Amino acid sequence: MQEYLLEFEQVYYTYPGAQESALNGLTLKIPSGKRCALIGQNGCGKTTLFLLANGLYKPDSGIVRWRNEPLSYNRNYLSNLRQKVGLVFQDPEQQLVASTVEEDISYGLCNLGLPEPEIKDRVEQALVEFELTALAERPVHHLSLGQKKRVSIADVMVLHPELLVLDEPTAYLDVKHTRNLIATLKRIHRDGTTLLMATHDLDLVYRWADWVFVMDKGQLMLEGKPQHVFSQRTLLEELELGVPLIYEMLFDGLSTEEEVIIERVRQRILQLFRNFS
Numbered sequence: 001m002q003e004y005l006l007e008f009e010q011v012y013y014t015y016p017g018a019q020e021s022a023l024n025g026l027t028l029k030i031p032s033g034k035r036c037a038l039i040g041q042n043g044c045g046k047t048t049l050f051l052l053a054n055g056l057y058k059p060d061s062g063i064v065r066w067r068n069e070p071l072s073y074n075r076n077y078l079s080n081l082r083q084k085v086g087l088v089f090q091d092p093e094q095q096l097v098a099s100t101v102e103e104d105i106s107y108g109l110c111n112l113g114l115p116e117p118e119i120k121d122r123v124e125q126a127l128v129e130f131e132l133t134a135l136a137e138r139p140v141h142h143l144s145l146g147q148k149k150r151v152s153i154a155d156v157m158v159l160h161p162e163l164l165v166l167d168e169p170t171a172y173l174d175v176k177h178t179r180n181l182i183a184t185l186k187r188i189h190r191d192g193t194t195l196l197m198a199t200h201d202l203d204l205v206y207r208w209a210d211w212v213f214v215m216d217k218g219q220l221m222l223e224g225k226p227q228h229v230f231s232q233r234t235l236l237e238e239l240e241l242g243v244p245l246i247y248e249m250l251f252d253g254l255s256t257e258e259e260v261i262i263e264r265v266r267q268r269i270l271q272l273f274r275n276f277s
């Protein structure tokens with residue numbers, strides 16, 4: 001039976017002073033073990049959802065649950081939750097806190113009060129994994145945006161979260177580091193972490209995700225496997241989201257009777273993509 005890590009049930013949230021709700025009765029469940037993508041226009045509520053996911057914001061009404069239990073909003077509970085739900089912000093500047101790369105990555109581990117040798121081991125591992133060893137001593141404010149992005153992901157991954165939530169992780173990354181990030185996410189997922197990524201890159205969604213959520217105006221409009229979601233063309237056009245280029249080029253105009261062939265071609269393309277990336 002499918003288990004869910006995090007659930008939003010009829011969640012409403014309005015920013016102080018705002019006229020309209022950012023989340024408008026959102027009901028959404030994040031399935032354990034999946035690579036989930038979250039898509040939707042600018043301003044549809046993706047970042048707000050993330051800020052509620054680890055308790056940074058509290059719903060005006062509705063419930064957020066972690067492993068079937070409603071979140072509590074006291075300090076101890078939240079500090080525990082934030083180890084399990086790792087959040088990588090869209091803008092790395094919001095995440096970096098310490099003066100050097102090495103110190104920044106060790107910050108969360110020091111807060112947990114882990115023994116010094118364990119902190120050292122984990123930080124070294126993260127520096128290698130995210131190709132940051134050469135930058136370890138570098139002040140964070142001397143880094144490029146892409147390098148800051150890698151540090152902000154390392155900061156979170158070093159805490160070994162059960163659910164990793166990434167807000168547009170490929171923003172600011174060049175092709176090489178986008179590929180490296182996708183390879184890292186593959187590894188993280190293989191090691192048991194559930195992933196939720198907000199992105200506007202539909203081609204990435206098509207080849208990377210195994211579950212897709214589509215949001216509009218603070219609500220969930222559609223969810224499912226990529227093939228199912230991207231076949232709902234009329235709705236996606238209404239929401240002005242479009243479909244992945246590759247999907248458009250290959251499948252546009254084909255009827256559903258040709259589904260078997262479509263599925264075979266799709267699997268072949270995905271296989272090629274995965275070998276390539």
Ligand SMILES: Nc1ncnc2c1ncn2[C@@H]1O[C@H](COP(=O)(O)OP(=O)(O)OP(=O)(O)O)[C@@H](O)[C@H]1O
Nearest residue numbers: 015016018022040041042043044045046047048049
């Ligand atoms: N601090 C804030 N104060 C007031 N309104 C806000 C604030 N942050 C976001 N909003 C509003 O809440 C709504 C949802 O914003 P949110 O940042 O969650 O969207 P998003 O889907 O992440 O957008 P994007 O794709 O551009 O990152 C928008 O209408 C936005 O203008």
